[in-house]
Amino acid sequence: MGSYAVNKDACMGCGACMSVCPMGAVSEAGGAYLIDATKCIGCGACANLCPVGAVSVE
Ligand code: SF4
Ligand code: SF4
Secondary structure, three states, X not given: OOOEEEOOOXXXXXXXXXXXXXXXXXXXXXXXXEEOOOOOOOOOHHHHXXXXXXXXXX
16 A cells, blocks of 8 residues: 655645544645655545545555
8 A cells, every 4th residue: 555645736725635534644834735654544535535636645
């Protein structure tokens, strides 16, 4: 299983991924969303919810 990551060029900053994450793995700083790989359990909820497909497994 790869790690989930936000493509900052595709992300429109809606914050849905941060809201849905059960692990609190998504943080935001200055409008940029970041997934902490040490907290992420790879559930895929953020990727499924993202309206622009900006979260992917690398
Ligand atoms: S895959 Fe799941 S645990 Fe990982 S950042 Fe997305 S919602 Fe959170
Ligand atoms: S759900 Fe997608 S568009 Fe919204 S903040 Fe997260 S990565 Fe960006």
